[in-house]
Amino acid sequence: MDFTLPDTALDVQRGVAAICSRYDLDYWQRCESDKRWPQEVWDELAKGGWLGLAVPERFGGGGQGLLELAVATETIAASGAAGGSAFTYVLTPGFGALTLSRHGSAEQQAELLPGLASGEVETCFALTEPDAGSNALAITTSARRDGGDYVINGQKIWITGVQRATWMLLVTRTIPAAEARPRSAGLTVFLVNVPEAVAAGRLTYRPIPKLGANTTPSNMVFLDDLRVPASRVVGRVDEGAAVLWDILNPERVLLAASALGGAEVALRVAVDYAKEREVFGRPIGANQAIAFPLAQVKAKIELARLMIYKAAWSFDRRLPCGTEANIAKLTASQAAWEAADAAFQTHGGMAYSLEYPVARLLTDARIGKVAPVTEELLLNYLATQVLGLPRGF
Incomplete structure (x- = not known):
């Protein structure tokens, strides 16, 4: 058994630490007090290529995995960001890049992964609902097929980072929970273009006042007859549990x-x-x-x-x-x-x-x-x- 971190992870540790060493505890305290995204750190991480660790090299990323992402996240948090502010790193490299690198279609990967690697594209993840909470299989946000699109209706809660996100990974039910056999069947994950959905008035959100972790605002999200092309399904329809x-x-x-x-x-x-x-x-x-x-x-x-x-x-x-x-x-x-x-x-x-x-x-x-x-x-x-x-x- 070898408990030594591989060179790839050690390189991440050193590179991310070099950036974060320029931002002390007072910096992170100000970001929290001002409820401000740590833009300076984000820009340096993007410039250094650290946002694209999990993106395959052919799309401009580092071709690494979850271990390297975990080391980067730990390093950011340990520098002074702590858990709340380090979540800024999870939203795009974790939810977006890692998921699409493993489950995205060839077209989705070609369209989105280069931007995720550069930091020009950002993502958020929407699963939790007011009446489902931690029981993910009990969600009721529905996606109904209508021609070449799906029409989505429902509510989500505690969705962090909607304000900045270009794309949302949205978990829906294409088979109601009461009819699903097994219970995990009937889930479908969609890619939603957030700016387009907001501009059309089909996606609205309301920030939730929070005790802490205010560098990343969390929100109630409302989906009203939101049309999403079938090409935006991540993975397979009704088989989104794997994703x-x-x-x-x-x-x-x-x-x-x-x-x-x-x-x-x-x-x-x-x-x-x-x-x-x-x-x-x-x-x-x-x-x-x-x-x-x-x-x-x-x-x-x-x-x-x-x-x-x-x-x-x-x-x-x-x-x-x-x-x-x-x-x-x-x-x-x-x-x-x-x-x-x-x-x-x-x-x-x-x-x-x-x-x-x-x-x-x-x-x-x-x-x-x-x-x-x-x-x-x-x-x-x-x-x-x-x-x-x-x-x-």
Whole structure:
């Protein structure tokens, strides 16, 4: 067994870190406070070719896989972006480039992948609905065939990045859930041209006020008689579950990587403060009540990293990776929360001061325990699908 990162991933780590080293914690704090997309970082990532890592070389990309994307995401988050702001990287390289590289038609790939590689084209992903939540198979957004088009109606919620997206990967039902056998049948994924749909008045959205992660706005989305050509189906009609799992598993891995990076920056902030802050004539880090929780966090960070890399490695080799992706998401989110909580406790009352980044790191870390899937559902998957325990629903 070789636990060394391949040269491709190490090159990504070094290249992305070189860019991010020019943007400190204060930069990311300002982006969050101003609810502003980190345009400067995005432009540098695009110029360096880091947005096209998962795009095949013939379309101007790097020809790499999920492992390299995970390393890039972790590196951005660990530089100071933390989990919320690092999500800016997931939207296009993860949802768009990785999905279309694996499931897009030849025409879709030729049309979109060059722009995804350069950063000129951006994507978002629309699955969650107000009445379905984490039960993806219960979605009701419908797509009905009408000649050469499909007519789509429905609502989506917590759809991040619609404002910037050129294309939306939209999950619909072409067979109602009540009629689908098996339950995963009847899903179809579409590519929706967002600017065109907005201009036609067939796609509208409303931003959701959020506690944190405000560099990337999240939205309610409304679809009213939206016509989409049949050529915009990604994969096969009624068989979109295969595409969906290849979106959701990478999403878990990449958000685990962003949580891991958030844990790293929280731990770094806590350790630096514990070394500098003196009480009763010595640094507070000399006290086991401070030192031991931080040491525990370090151990959990390293364990989560191993599972993230294993899940990504498995996906890239087209091996089953659902269990690994879920464990990676569970453990990385827990590590991020414990790291941020320990950083908060280490700073004491100063954690409430916005002069320090701790409050942002704490709200960022809390997201991972509920989104894009709750801890409880991750545990339920492991209980029923891995351990074989009876289902509770």
